Amino acid sequence: MKILIADDNASDRFLLSKIISKQGHEVIEAENGKHAIDCYVKEAPDIILMDVLMPELNGKEAAKEIKRIAGEDLVPIIFLTSLVDAQSLADCLESGGDDFLTKPYNHIILKAKVDAFVRMRKMHATLQKQRDTISANNQHMLHEQRVAKAVFDNVAHSGCLDAANIKYMLSPLAVFNGDVLLAARKPSGGMHVFLGDFTGHGLPAAIGAMPMAEIFYGMTAKGFALRDILREINLKLKSILPVGFFCCAAVVDLSFTKRSISMWMGGVPDCYLLSQHGTQLKSLRSHHLPLGVLSSDQFDVEMTEHSMDFEDRLFMWSDGIVEARDSTGNMFGEERLQAVFKQNTHPDLLFEAVKTSVNAFVGETERDDDTTLIELKMVDESELEQSELVLEQRMTTDPSDWKIDYELGVDSLKHFNPLPLLMHIVMEVPALRAMGGQLFTVVAELFSNAFEHGVLKLDSALKSTPAGFVDFYTLREKRLNELNSGFIKINMTHSSAEGRSGIFSITIEDSGKGFDYAKKTSENKPQDKNKFSGRGIPLIYSLCHSLEYIGCGNKVVAEIHWPQKNVAK
Amino acid sequence: MGVQSNIDSSGKELTVKIDGRFDFSAHQEFRDAYEGIPADVNSYVVDLGDTSYLDSSALGMLLLLRDHAGGDNANIKIIKCNDDVRKILTISNFEQLFTIQ
C-alpha cells in the first residue's frame, strides 16, 4: 500500500516512516494540511496518517477536504494526536477521521491499525467491483428486454388495437408479465381479438407471445377461421412451452354484419357483456383449459355465440385487474369491479371509470405491469378506417383473379366426388376461406341438384315424405349404376378489386332437361320450412348475392360477393 | 408455506399437503415430494385444506405432477379446497384434468 504521513514534526515523520516502510508499504510525506491535500491528489495514497495540529491547514480541515475529493472511494484517515480526552477524539472522528493513534506512538498498535485498514480497503474494493458488475449486468438485461420488446412490437404492429371501436389499457412492458393484447381485421370483414395471459414473468413469459402473435396475425390475414387459429396456437404452445407453462386466453370473433360475437375463453376471469344501452350486464365465464395444456386431439374449440347490438360493449381483462393490490396488500377484488359497473350510468364512460378506480385503489405503490383491460364496441364496420391489412400481408401470392372449367363425364360422375377438389381451389382465396362453410353448402347443394335432378333425373317430390326419402335413395343407387350418358360442367371464376372486395361465381350445367324454375321460384315461400323436398333453393338464396337459372333450367349461376353484407331478398 | 407428504399403509397412494401460500416458493419442495418415490405409488392426493392461496405457478406445478403421474392416465385428487382456491381452479377449468373434491 501507499501511505501518506502528514505531520509538521520532522522526527515524527521519520519515526512513522520507518515503522510503516518496515511493514512493506510505500511512504509519502507531507508537512502540513495543504501539502497533505496536494499529495493526496497527486499520489493517491491508500491510507493517510494525519497529525491534527499543523500549521497552514490543520489536520481536521485537511481530512474534510480529502474525504470530499475522494467521494465514493474509501481512503481511511488515522489521526495522530496527543489529545486524550474523549470529546477531542470524538471531534476527530466527526471531521472524517476513521481512527486515531495517540502519541507517543506505539509501533505495535500502529502496525495493527494499518493492517486493519488495509483489509478494509481490499474488502471495499471488492464490494465496489461487485456492485459495478451487478449494475452492468442489470443495464445489459434492461437493454435485452428493450430489444425483445422491439422484436415483439414488429410482430404485433400490423394489429388494429387502435380501431375506433376498441379501447384498451396495456402497460408498455406488459408482455414481460405475460399479458398480450392482439387485434386484427379480417379480410372478409369483422375482426379477431385476443387477450392472453402467460404464466411466469420476464423473458420466459414474453417468449411464448411471439410465435403466438405471428400465428394469430398471419392466419387472420389469410382468412382462416378463429377455430383453426386456436387449434394452431394451442398446438404451437403445447410443443414449445415446458409442462406447467400455459396461456390463459379470451378470444373473440366479432362480426359487424351479423351483430354477434363468438367467444372462446380458457382460464381467464369472467368477461362482462353490457347491452341494452348499459342496462343489462351479462357475465361470461371460461369453459376451457388454458392454451398449451391439452394435446391436439383433446383440445376443444367449442365457442359460444352472443348477439351484440349496435353500441353494446364487451369488457375483457387479465387477472391483474382483480388481483391489483393496494399498499396494505388488499386485492381490488371482483366486488369492487362489479360496483363500478353497477354505479355507472353512461356506458361510454365505463372504461375510464374502471381504469380510474383501479389506479386510485393501487395508489402510489408500485404499478403492476399486468393490469390489462380492453373494451370492444359493436359498431357499423364503415365507421372503422379502411384496413390496409390485406395488401400488406402478402407473404405468399394468393390467386385473386382466375377462372376454371371442369367437366365430368359419366365415369367420373359414377365414381368421383369432385367437391373436395373444387373447395380446395376456392379456399386458395383468403377471403373465401372465412366463408368456407357457406361456400361448401352452396357448391354442394348446386352440384347435388345438377347430379340428382339433372343427370339422374330424380324427382325431388319423392322426398316429401319420410318413406319417400328411402325410395329416393334406393332409386338413386339404381340409376347411378345404370348411368351410361351425361355430364356436368362446372365453371368457377373469381375476381378481386385491390384485395378489398371480390366476386366469386360458380356456374353448373348438367345434361338434364332442366325444370320450370319460374314456377318454382314463385311457389317457394320462406315459410315453407317444413317441406322436406325442394332444391334447397331458399337456403342458397340467403347465402348468395344472386342466383340465376338459365335456359331450360339445367344451368345455374350463383354469385357470392365479399365482404358480405346482409342480403335482403 | 410448507409441504408435507406421506405414503399410506398400502404403499400405493401419496398425499401431498401444502400449508399457507402455494406459489413459486413451494416449487422445489413440491417436486421433491413426488419425485424419487417408490414405483408402487399409483394414486395421488393433493390436500389443500390449509392452503390459503394458489397462483398460476401452482397451477403449473399441478400440471407437472400430472405429467409425472402419467398424464391422461394419472389418478390425482385435489381435496379440501377453500372457496378462493376452488374459484381459481374453476376459472382455469382444472376439473377437466383433476378430480376436485
Add this chain to the structure above:
Amino acid sequence: MDKTSHFDTEALVMLEEIMEDEFPDLIQVFISDSDPRLPALQQAYDDQDSSSLRELAHSFKGASGNLSALPLADLCFKIEEKARDTNLDGIQPLITAIDAEYKVVKTILLSLIK
C-alpha cells in the same frame, strides 16, 4: 548524567530496535529539528503571541515524547496549557527550564550514537 531521570529508558531501547541502523539518523533529525525551537519559543513569548507559543510547545512536546524524553515533553505541555488559556504568566521560567532540560537530553542522545 542519569538517563532514567530524563528518559523512559525502556521506550528508548525499543525505539532503537525499531529504527535499527537508522537510529542515529533519527537522533540527528530530532536535534536539527529541535535546536531552533528554543529561540522560536523565546521569540513567541517576547511577542506575547500565545497562539504561536501554543503551537510550538505542542510540536516540541510531540517530538520529545516520541524520543521518550518525557520530562522535557511535560515541560512543553505546561507551556501549551498556559498558552491555550492565554495566560502568559510563569511561562519564562518554563522556557528557561526547557532550555536546560533540552541541553541534557541532547547530550545523552548524542552519547548514544557515538
